[in-house]
Amino acid sequence: MILDATRSLVEKEGYSKVSIRKITNEVGYTSGTLYLVFKDIDELLLELHIETLERLHALLHAIPMTGDPEADLLKLSDGYSEFTKENRNLWNALFEHKIEDGKVLPERYDRAIFKLIDLAIEAIRPLYQGGSDEDIIHDARVLWASLYGILSLDASKKLSRYEDTQSFIASLIKNYVAGIRSNLSDASISL
Amino acid sequence: MILDATRSLVEKEGYSKVSIRKITNEVGYTSGTLYLVFKDIDELLLELHIETLERLHALLHAIPMTGDPEADLLKLSDGYSEFTKENRNLWNALFEHKIEDGKVLPERYDRAIFKLIDLAIEAIRPLYQGGSDEDIIHDARVLWASLYGILSLDASKKLSRYEDTQSFIASLIKNYVAGIRSNLSDASISL
DNA sequence: CATTGAAAATAATCGGCGATCAATTTATTA
DNA sequence: TAATAAATTGATCGCCGATTATTTTCAATG
Secondary structure: OHHHHHHHHHHHHOHHHOOHHHHHHHOOOOHHHHHHHOOOHHHHHHHHHHHHHHHHHHHHHOOOOOOOHHHHHHHHHHHHHHHHHHOHHHHHHHHHOOOOOOOOOOHHHHHHHHHHHHHHHHHHHHHOOOOOHHHHHHHHHHHHHHHHHHHHHHHOOOOOOOOOHHHHHHHHHHHHHHHHHHHHHHHHHOO | OHHHHHHHHHHHHOHHHOOHHHHHHHOOOOHHHHHHHOOOHHHHHHHHHHHHHHHHHHHHHOOOOOOOHHHHHHHHHHHHHHHHHHOHHHHHHHHHOOOOOOOOOOHHHHHHHHHHHHHHHHHHHHHOOOOOHHHHHHHHHHHHHHHHHHHHHHHOOOOOOOOOHHHHHHHHHHHHHHHHHHHHHHHHHOO
16 A cells, blocks of 8 residues: 555656655554654655556567567667656656665565566677677677666656657667677677 | 865765755854855855866866867867766766756856867867858757766766766767768768 | 453654745944 | 945755654454
C-alpha cells in the first residue's frame, strides 16, 4: 500500500513534493507507521526506483530485435525515450535521488541497471566479430550513459529549447555505431 | 558576501545541506536579510551556478587547441572531467538544482551553457568541410550531453563501480568523431 | 470466554526548513 | 536635529523526516 501510494504521489506531484506525511495520509495511516515497514524514506524510494527500472526493462525486453545494431539501438532508445515521457516524474525521480555519502546502492538496484545495459550489449554484439566481451560491455555503457545525458539534459531544458531529442539520439547512435565499425576495420587493416 | 558564503557551504557540505539559515549565519545576519538581496533561495543558487559555469568556461577556454578534432575534444573533456573532480559539490549542484514547473532558466544561464558548447563546436568544426553550422552545433550538443551523461552517472556510481571514466570518455570521442568522418565520406561518395 | 502478550498504530515531540512581515534599529537626507 | 528611508531583526507560519512513549488491536492460550 505504501509503495503504491508513493508511486502515485511521485507520478502526480513529482519527486520533490512527496513526503512521509502525504504518503501515509494517502493510505489512512499516520507518519510513524511508515517506519515499521521501511527503515527510512530512502529505503522506500529506492524500492520505487528498482521497480521503475524493472518496468523499463520489461518494456524494452519485449521489443523484437532484428540483429542490425543501429536499428536495434534505435528501437531500444525510442522505447526508452517514450518511457521517460510517459513516466516523466518516476524517471526524474531515479536521478533526483541522491545517495548519502558513504552509502552504496543496494545490489538489486545495480542488478536492475545491469539488465538494462545487457539489452544494449546484445544489440551491438554483431558489430564485434570475435571481439572481447569487455569491449562490448564498455561501449554499451558509453552508449547507455550518453543516452541518459541526452534525455536528462533535454528533460531539464539545459541542452536546447528548440531541437528534438529524437534527432540527438539518432545522431548519437548513427555516429557511434559508424565509429565502432570504422575503428574496428582500421584495426583489422593494420594487422 | 552571501554568494561567497553559499559557495563555500556548497563546497564544504554539498548542495543538499545548505540552508538559508546556515548561509546567513555564516555572514553574521539573520535569515530574513537574504530576501532583501535575493528573491528566494532559487535565485541565489542560480547565481552560483552561472558562476560555476563561467569558471568552467574560463578553464576550458584557456586550453590551447591544436586543430585536430579528436585531440582537442579530448583536451576539453579532460579539462571538464578534472573540473568536476576538483569542484565535485559545485558541479553536482548544477544538476541537483531543479527548476520549478513553468519556470525557465535565466537567459544568462543559457548563455553560459552556449559558450561552453561553443568550445566543442570550434573543436569539431574542421571535420565538416563546408557543412552547415546547424549540423555542427547539433553534433556538439550531442557530444556535450553524452559527456555529461558519462560524468554524471559515473559520479553517482550508477554506471560502473570499477571502470575508469577516462576510458568511457575516450571511447565516446573516438567513436563519435570516427562516425562523423565515416558518415560524411559516405555522403560524398553517394553523390 | 476471559486473559495476556505481542504487534500495530498513534499522538506528541524534536530540530530544522523556506518564507513572510510587523517591529525595530541604523543610516541618510533636509 | 528631525524626518524619512533603508537595513535588519525576531517571531511566526506551515511544512519536513525522524523518534518514542503510549495506546489500541487482535490472535493465541488457559
